[in-house]
Amino acid sequence: GEEVAQTPKHLVRGEGQKAKLYCAPIKGHSYVFWYQQVLKNEFKFLISFQNENVFDETGMPKERFSAKCLPNSPCSLEIQATKLEDSAVYFCASSQSGTGPATNEKLFFGSGTQLSVL
């Protein structure tokens, strides 16, 4: 597709429940990024993929967060045992080349999934 598709748009979970978010990157894009935006301000980097391989996961709270990008499937971000502080908008973005001097470094963002943990 020509846009990054994120589902669902809104997700409500009780504290301690599992949350799973999905992202279909633009067709042909090799790189996928997940960001967490809290209070409509700061974007916190979570993880990046090159195809199905994790490239950088330094932003992931590893105890409860996991992510996958498998061939022929949407990418996913899963939060086990959600906490109140996980309430945020989670953005997925994709790019053709990641970052590189001679190619398109532009990030294409999805419209985000708003996760509310009650």
Next chain:
Amino acid sequence: AQTVTQSQPEMSVQEAETVTLSCTYDTSENNYYLFWYKQPPSRQMILVIRQEAYKQQNATENRFSVNFQKAAKSFSLKISDSQLGDTAMYFCAFTTSGTYKYIFGTGTRLKVLA
């Protein structure tokens, strides 16, 4: 550590006027890229303009232009002839080649007044 700082949490401008949003960054890298993204109330992130650090010429996209001062590590966005549709959060972002990680500032909320 690489950081991006936007020191203006909120700004307002009259329609048709010009406004400048500030952004500074810190890095020891020489090859990097800077971006301004717009986030309207719809939440969709939209690329406004991009600058490669190795280019001395300031990037321009229609009413949007940047003032890139590499030595000062400053990357400000100028919006000319402001329109009501420019009302949004504006994020400055930075990335270096090969890191696959974009670092964002905390944003500036811009309101264009009729």
